[in-house]
Amino acid sequence: MAVSVYISRRPFTPQPLPRRPAAALCASTSINFRHAPSLVRCSLHRPEYIPSHIPDPRYVRIFDTTLRDGEQSPGATMTTKEKLDIARQLARLGVDIIEAGFPASSDADFDAVRLIAQEVGNAECDHVPVICGLARCNKRDIDRAWEAVKGANKPRIHTFIATSEIHMTYKLKMSPEQVIDKARSMVAYARSLGCDDVEFSPEDAGRSDRGFLYQILGEVINAGATTLNIPDTVGYTLPNEFGQLIADIKANTPGIENVVISTHCQNDLGLSTANTLAGAQAGARQLEVTINGIGERAGNASLEEVVMALKCRGGQLLDGLYTGINTQHITMASKMVEEYSGLRVQPHKAIVGANAFAHESGIHQDGMLKHKTTYEIISPEEIGLLRSNESGIVLGKLSGRHALKAKILELGFDIDGKDLDDLFVRFKTIAGNKKIITDDDLIALVADEVFQPLVVWKLEDVQVTCGTLGLSTATVKLTDANGNEHIACSVGTGPVDAAYKAVDLIVKVPVTLLEYSMNAVTEGIDAIATTRVLIRGENSAEATHALTGETINRAFSGTGAAMDIVISSVRAYIGALNKLVGFWDRLETSNSGEAKVLHTA
């Protein structure tokens, strides 16, 4: 029953990231994703934000942890710029709380959370999300988290400690009494810093002793926690069981009426969406989710499934529960997260998969399919999915800069200045070789131009000879940040191997290629191919894992698009190398509080 109005869109005006001159070659300062045309729908019905209480009992808060839990999944490392882009998109989606990262993990993580708190947490918009930072139950972590989020209009610290016997025994090596004492004192410590919005999670709650759970939760409520999050850390529970757990906590925890209960469900048995909904039905009013359901192992409950289930059936079956999410931004959020995390969604993924709205195409449409609801319960438009060929503007090789700008705006991208110029040059080259420029072609091109890290190395030329008859040989020409040209050649086991070895001769950063994949989603053999690679630097980009406490060596993804698969492969590799090198470029805060780039490479 949410009432919606259309208002003029006020774009976010973030403080641009300062960068070296060469960086302007490709990275952009003026990108704003948006849903066509120039309007944003905002829910009028979002109740006032009070940390420990929601004025409307039917309103469910959506807590997105794509940037924390999602980003710590293997290979999903994102740069600060990428995290900022996603945080802006999450704000546009209408997410209530953004968990922006784990600030104690590394300096880069800290910087990203602080920047998101400053920019997205203070945007001039009718809806400003809470910015949350994760911290283990120790003073250093909590200090770092507070330092990172305190610049936000609505900052939150989320602290956690394991409460299941197996975790307390083998991971923490602490007694239950020690765990309670730690939890209570650290929640109080977070409050003492001036943070009046503190979330506490008993890790592995699904396998914790009930009595112990009620006790520790009661203690942290006393100590000042405002949200209690109940994680099914190993994705082990069934829906009725998880719903019962929430109901039991609600019934038995002293002081529970003074806080908001939250769910956090992993997907190991494929039940995370159902468990999350069961939690909401049992009284949880904050749901922790990620875009596309990404996360470690089998991931988390996915935002799009939980939100669309509530939207489609909440009124009828779930006591009228509703969220503040503007679902028309789901598709763009999904694509952006897929692009930046490198975690592809399967074609049959619910809501956002490529086939979710597709039927095997028929020769004899008999009119029945025109009555779409025979097989379609959600219209694609509801999640902001524009079907190819449904949008009005068709581009060809004679199309001008203005038509290109109008078309990409229709597809949800707002690009200007040098970015548009660069895109237009690429577009004209493609248009000269390809009869029809599809929407997918354009999205691939925009992704290649816009979803790129700061440029350190740039591909100028590549030339390759290969095949079954001889040795593959590649020659590459790169320019560095100062505009100097470097040329190298190498032989290899195939054209990509040869080209990558030639790049290595120039760039000289020791990395391991972990994954390599390519996609051409557009019809026809002369499609634009998008390559994605995942690399890990040797002895670089260390960070602390939130749950295990281990030091991890992060991996970086890169993408490249071209009609020539060898060129797109080299672009992707250089993109990943730039991301890895760029990750070292820490943002440091000077005394004046302004961010500046420090190039440590």
Add this chain to the structure above:
Amino acid sequence: MAVSVYISRRPFTPQPLPRRPAAALCASTSINFRHAPSLVRCSLHRPEYIPSHIPDPRYVRIFDTTLRDGEQSPGATMTTKEKLDIARQLARLGVDIIEAGFPASSDADFDAVRLIAQEVGNAECDHVPVICGLARCNKRDIDRAWEAVKGANKPRIHTFIATSEIHMTYKLKMSPEQVIDKARSMVAYARSLGCDDVEFSPEDAGRSDRGFLYQILGEVINAGATTLNIPDTVGYTLPNEFGQLIADIKANTPGIENVVISTHCQNDLGLSTANTLAGAQAGARQLEVTINGIGERAGNASLEEVVMALKCRGGQLLDGLYTGINTQHITMASKMVEEYSGLRVQPHKAIVGANAFAHESGIHQDGMLKHKTTYEIISPEEIGLLRSNESGIVLGKLSGRHALKAKILELGFDIDGKDLDDLFVRFKTIAGNKKIITDDDLIALVADEVFQPLVVWKLEDVQVTCGTLGLSTATVKLTDANGNEHIACSVGTGPVDAAYKAVDLIVKVPVTLLEYSMNAVTEGIDAIATTRVLIRGENSAEATHALTGETINRAFSGTGAAMDIVISSVRAYIGALNKLVGFWDRLETSNSGEAKVLHTA
């Protein structure tokens, strides 16, 4: 509480598919997938099969529809050989019922179902699955289905008609009375043919009027139906709602105690696994699922999630429900279906995704992770997943034929004769160029050699020049089924475009390339890349869609593996072309009942 024993494996000894001489070049007659080493675990606890009744009230039948519902998803078309391979693997998994296809859809579908009924439905094994064919509620469909499945030891006909108001009005254009009459008379007709195992589904049951549902179900029970399947066709229900639907049907349908109730849940809201389990808890004792959850739109409940949830929690939470599935065959079934359907699973797919058992790798393992159950509720071994580097044999360039055979056996592939010879030649070439041959490399190679359609065209050589500096040019040499060589060259927008155009000049089959993708899962730049393409022939391979009744033009996937991405791309394209051409090679039955190949191309 299933009791399991290890018995000597008795391999299936199928009647080999007759083929033209050239076909022997690559396709195999002797492939048997199996889990290492030479043992198969069979459940002793599977109750006797009686169509309308299960002697043990806790036993749940698993009905796999990968080959019917899964195969009709966009681009997932499989050849008869591929369907037979999957049916054999499903039998090994211990699936109770295999829905082998929709025989009235096309002659090729009919042939595949009949062959599966003959071979897998009569295998010399302790467990022989029921073979089921789908039919709409009309005599022609039912005749075709019976003709196709009657050769099986335990044949079943599955007939369906829509019962929701929206479907009856817009799709069937029939009154409720007409629908009841049709359902009753067609179930009776199926029984009259001599089929004593008839399943009936009221399509879109989730949105059907309850009273009408009880009435039509009661009528078909009277007419002789033995299983009643309740589909949530549009994936619209929530778990409690679907469980209630099953409970209501169980409570209100006259004669329901004489049949088995079944679930069939689509995944549009991401709830199919939870809905299926809720159905079982409410009394359903047959669950319809697909491997990897494939199917139209967001797919179906996935076998691996439903089965592992029942295995992990059924004893404790679901009244002791259990299945007859040997879970150690899940991984191989998943890989095979991914390979043949072309539908990739996402890295965070529950149970079978690449990350399902992976953690971001740490530098300082502190021993905690060695206590695996802190984060792992299922051991990879339980689903037959051998972690790389855990198996004993390490291959290098000096390894011989015997070591290769032993290693691939360990990985679950049982290959002999010419297939092994061909694989060994490929292996030695790779081993000469690559220091370490990983398990993934080997699996990619086996897939390339073994998961291939009958060979019509074969790639001999390809040579390419490309890059940013000039026009891409490719030369290819192919041999046809008679061993004649053909050479052509072409320019293109990239190396793949050029090579595909050169292939087109030789093969002369007009096709559209729908999708193109590539993966290299092995570590290091010199990995083996696997390319997958999806093509659609113009005016070829027509079939009838089961639910919509439309004529669809099928698409075909092909894969190729090589260290050179251009070579792997060409191999994949030729593989898809061979599959498309091979699909026309219908199997026709002579009067003697033996199958023979008719080449109609």
